[in-house]
Amino acid sequence: MIGNDIIDLKISLGKNNWKRKGFLNKLFSEEEQDWILNSKAPELNIWLLWSMKESAYKAHQRRFELPRSYNPKAFRCEITEDKIASVSGKVSIDKNSYLTKASISKEYIYCIATLSNATLFQKIYFKPTDLKLQLINAVSKQQNLPKEKISIKKTSQFIPFLIFENQKLFCNFSMTHHGDFSAFIMELRN
Template identity: 35%
Template sequence: MVGNDIVDLNEAQHASNWQRERFLNKIFTELEQRYIKDAINPFRMVWRLWSIKEASYKLYTQIYPSRFYNPMGFECTIENNSETARFGDFQCFVETMETSNYIISEARLNKQKLSSEIVKFKTTCQKEQSEELKTRLLNYVGSAYQLKKNEIEIPTLSNGKEQFNVSLTHHGSYGAFVID
């Protein structure tokens, strides 16, 4: 099982006011706010932590199917470039990659290298981006597979015999998919 999340840094720069104290207090724990305060680049740390939380949430909902909003419940720990996230008794390992354009995170139950396929969109229409991402995923795996979603919209790939967990993400000009 795997969860991923991508943040377009240009979009985040223009669309959010992350420096508001109320924003930070609603999303980030005291530990995470210390990471932000102590970071060389607090903006990038905010979105790194957000990406870790979102990827972890997607993994959690694959294991415990439900939909809820509780970013404070997922606490991120970063030690020696090793990242984990906890939600109650749940813990996962996260791998994050930062570029000048985006930050992407993948959450798994075991440590693994990041394997998301990144997509740079030509359009800003979210519906078109979503369709392009799904099309790129299906082209990647071949025509024998279908993308299905369960009752709470968690996607899987299936060819009738095998089923694979998949995570999709898009934000701003970037998207990504990963298969487990």
């Protein structure tokens, strides 16, 4: 299972009063709050942890076909490797763990969450685009199927899946958008 999340930093940074009473406590564990508050870039790290939680939530929801219920404080983030433009970590949800990898630029944070080291294809768009069409084009090319016969539907839990000729197509994917940015990720067949 995979999930992804992108955050347009020009929309997020400086636009939220994250210092207001109760804000951090509502979203983050005490350990996460300590890490945020003791970091060199607390506001940026709020959005980093948020994107880790959001991408893991998408993978977890799809994995267990759960109804929508986002409780970020119940998801525990751990940073395992912190480089300037790339942060690896782990998000624990109940007894399940998801590996995360976040790319950080001056413009956005993009995070993916996976269960394993599957072969993945991802694409980030830096201006508004028809993300569903871009995903369908990529699946069509990767699986050698006519794109006109591929569509995206949602389950009763609002989890998107692909249809080919009225049959569910196995293709693990996730889509995200925020502000000017959008992205998709999908597992590649071996």
